[in-house]
Amino acid sequence: MNDLTGCPDEARLAAERLSGSPASWRLVVGRRGGEAVWQVTGPGMDVALKTGPGPAAAVVARETAALEAMRSAGVPATAYGKTTHHGCTQGMAWLIRPWLAGPTTWEVFQPIRDGQPDSHERALNAAVDLCMSVGSMHWYGWVHGDLQPHHSLHTDGGPVQLIGCSWSWARDLPPSDVHVGGLAHLLSPELAAASIAAARPAITSQRDEVYALAAGLWWAATGQFPLDYQAAAIDPHAFAARVLRQMIADRRFKIATTDVWPAFTTVLRTVLTAEATRRPTAMQLAQQLRSIHGVV
Known part of the structure; x- marks a missing residue:
């Protein structure tokens, strides 16, 4: 024990x-x-x-x-x-x-990060399943509030289960005044701006969540955050989270380039570079990813 x-x-x-x-x-x-x-x-x-x-x-x-x-x-x-x-x-x-038996999204994507062949189909199916689970949550009027690849579990015989729900909110449970949006590296620029503003609460919208969903899948696939810290000559670990959120809000960083699974990361890049009003829904992202099934 x-x-x-x-x-x-x-x-x-x-x-x-x-x-x-x-x-x-x-x-x-x-x-x-x-x-x-x-x-x-x-x-x-x-x-x-x-x-x-x-x-x-x-x-x-x-x-x-x-x-x-x-x-x-x-x-x-x-x-x-x-x-x-x-x-x-x-x-x-x-x-x-x-106890939920099953791997996290991060664990499902480990073979992709390791460059193992014949691992794309399982990872792609997991990504689609995750998007559909998030999309279903949104349909019910809920936002998770802290999406990341370690907070989703792929269990047998049912939808992907989302854990770490302390910051989830809906009409019946308003957003928390102390929440600052989740992991800074996965924040949309507009949510980063809201998180450093004096007004509270900083509300994670469904559009913000789709950004975090795409950013988390990019991280899971590449092992790197999607923001190009290297091109900006920034060590993200050298800054307090609030300072980093300010830089993200100021759009100091472009989305990185990667040669990892281009068919997959290109779809995610489109989400991450789109204006908030042009981001797809989680269900639409699931459909976009499903369309590349079998393409490596």
Whole structure:
């Protein structure tokens, strides 16, 4: 068992009631003073337990609220939310959901990044499935708010499941005032501008999300962010996130060039260079990617 220091007894007991006994624990994500995620494996089922102490408690609590609202709305991309358990004790919020078996989009694209032959069809199918799952979420009136290739799981027999939903929003759950748009490297210029403005909340629109979707797929395929930091002589890791968002808002960076899978990255480039009003929907992007099926 991994060190469970800081895991509330109430949450531990709830996880082990669901997983069955004996249960084994594996720390998947550990952030000092922040969120932690465990995989709890037992004879009954595998579950994921997320805890958030102090300020992180509000983030975990908001994810719980988002999953409950999406469950009521019937959003297929978060169907696992039908069987979540949660609580708050001693200043710490916790959330338990089923452990989702299946690779992330990032993992599906690993053979592409490794230059392995005969890996394009599986990656392309995964990209189409992801776009359709995001498009379905949008159809239900929801925005994920933090799309990236590590937050999507390709499970068997159903739509791609989207995790990391703390910043998801819809009419029934307004955007959070503390959210700044997600990972800076995947932000559309207009969302980057909103994230550094004084007005709150900075609202991630569906158009912003399609930009993040294309940027995340570019990252997954190439291993590089789509913004051409090298041409601008910028080391993105040398700047605070707020400064980087300001540069993105100022359109300091062009979209990079790549020789990785031209048929695929050319479609993504079209999305990333289009004005916001001319971006396709997630469903339209799925169709555009589907049209290159079999083309390497």
